[in-house]
Amino acid sequence: AQSVTQLGSHVSVSEGALVLLRCNYSSSVPPYLFWYVQYPNQGLQLLLKYTTGATLVKGINGFEAEFKKSETSFHLTKPSAHMSDAAEYFCAVSGNAGGTSYGKLTFGQGTILTVHP
Amino acid sequence: DADVTQTPRNRITKTGKRIMLECSQTKGHDRMYWYRQDPGLGLRLIYYSFDVKDINKGEISDGYSVSRQAQAKFSLSLESAIPNQTALYFCATSQPGTSYGYTFGSGTRLTVV
Numbered sequence: 001a002q003s004v005t006q007l008g009s010h011v012s013v014s015e016g017a018l019v020l021l022r023c024n025y026s027s028s029v030p031p032y033l034f035w036y037v038q039y040p041n042q043g044l045q046l047l048l049k050y051t052t053g054a055t056l057v058k059g060i061n062g063f064e065a066e067f068k069k070s071e072t073s074f075h076l077t078k079p080s081a082h083m084s085d086a087a088e089y090f091c092a093v094s095g096n097a098g099g100t101s102y103g104k105l106t107f108g109q110g111t112i113l114t115v116h117p
Numbered sequence: 118d119a120d121v122t123q124t125p126r127n128r129i130t131k132t133g134k135r136i137m138l139e140c141s142q143t144k145g146h147d148r149m150y151w152y153r154q155d156p157g158l159g160l161r162l163i164y165y166s167f168d169v170k171d172i173n174k175g176e177i178s179d180g181y182s183v184s185r186q187a188q189a190k191f192s193l194s195l196e197s198a199i200p201n202q203t204a205l206y207f208c209a210t211s212q213p214g215t216s217y218g219y220t221f222g223s224g225t226r227l228t229v230v
Contacts, residue, residue, distance in 0.1 A: 004159075009157060042223060043222055043223045044160075044219075044221045045221075090160065103211060103213060104165060104175075105160075105162075106162070107152075107159040107160040107161075109157055109158060109159040
């Protein structure tokens with residue numbers, strides 16, 4: 001079984017401030033972890049992913065996330081927010097090779113990021 | 118053309134009506150999925166298919182059915198629509214042996230009145 005909890009359904013930051021979106025996961029097998037972004041009236045776009053290897057992963061638009069197994073976390077950060085970052089962000093987990101969760105994504109509830117001028 | 122195309126983009130239907138949402142893909146992916154998105158609940162898996170002959174229920178399959186007509190086509194049906202099926206529906210594809218990121222369609226906004 002797998003699950004994802006995103007802490008904070010709404011996060012508001014000022015332009016230029018640090019963005020931190022929190023994600024904790026539960027998985028019975030080593031996970032693959034993902035962050036997706038959804039702009040208004042659009043589908044989901046992959047920001048970044050962790051599968052194996054380096055635990056700090058870099059994605060598009062200056063975002064990065066760090067996989068911390070001991071904390072079962074995969075928080076998303078960006079050093080300096082831009083107005084164009086305003087969107088909804090989803091963390092998701094999938095089981096790695098083998099097991100019933102293999103290939104199926106389980107999503108968190110989503111975090112709406114607002115960026116103020 | 119988009120890699121994953123969903124039709125229609127928007128639909129309003131009446132309670133009790135049968136409705137089909139269609140999804141087609143040009144990615145050549147074996148795996149296809151249907152999710153629904155509700156505010157505050159994220160995306161929840163309705164059905165998924167790992168190949169043409171493989172159909173599996175997701176966490177919220179009650180009231181829905183699917184058909185995998187070909188590798189590229191995966192349709193979702195609501196046999197008798199009810200208002201709490203009002204949601205944004207997404208089709209997605211993925212391919213084993215890759216990093217398992219999904220490719221999503223643009224979504225179908227369904228309203229049941």
